[in-house]
Amino acid sequence: MGLKWPNDIHTSDGRKLGGILVEGHGADGVLVGIGLNLRGPVRDAGGAEVPGAAWLLGPGSLTGRVDTPAAVEQLRRALAGQLLAGVLREVRILGSTGGDARESGTLDRYTVTCLTLGRRVQVEPLGATSTPVAPSGASGTAQAIDDRGRLVLRTAEGALVSVDVGDVRHGPRESGRHATMRNAGEGAEGPTR
Incomplete structure (x- = not known):
């Protein structure tokens, strides 16, 4: 759980x-x-x-x-x-x-319990009902939770994207590994402190 x-x-x-x-x-x-x-x-x-x-x-x-x-x-x-x-x-x-x-x-306590980390995810705008990612959404592998509680994704292109809000759809875990970063002080916009 x-x-x-x-x-x-x-x-x-x-x-x-x-x-x-x-x-x-x-x-x-x-x-x-x-x-x-x-x-x-x-x-x-x-x-x-x-x-x-x-x-x-x-x-x-x-x-x-x-x-x-x-x-x-x-x-x-x-x-x-x-x-x-x-x-x-x-x-x-x-x-x-x-x-x-x-x-x-x-x-740290949140990150330890977060089932999203290490998974491929799709993030859709709140209230969206379709399963594909909306154009304004994001997809990638959930890498970390940053200091602001944002979900940090690594996109297919390798970029880090920080997500503030959205409906997350879990995909499979990346094979053979959990999240590569347990938590992060930096997101797509740089340091969050």
Whole structure:
């Protein structure tokens, strides 16, 4: 299990288990939302099963367990408490370094869990529905996460391109290697500090 850049929680086989959203509110406020699929199968607004979704409990789940509503509620509360404690701990650590992701270790902790690194990827503009890369999108091998949290791609031409936002489609891992750079202080535009 790990993170698909930038904010999806995925199983090792690529199924989406949840997501993380972070929204800034002024200079001193941040709203963090985390969603996890507890029961399944996961369905869309029209009632159709969502392809590629994963869930923790129920038939076809990661655990295989089918629990009572009371047990599901107990798990939900326990997970919420643990997630809150973890987010608060991470915010305190990051805050102690003035928001420096590298100095606080946040960048390393994210990079270690990032399932995108070392993969061929296509990045499409947010909301795009086609599978080919849009003309304004980028494709390449995910090399690193830079100090600003951007995904650094190596294009087929060998150039480094930093991506701020987009829908990422994973392709296969590069054969025989993981990311060539664990994290980077430089992207396509040069130093990010």
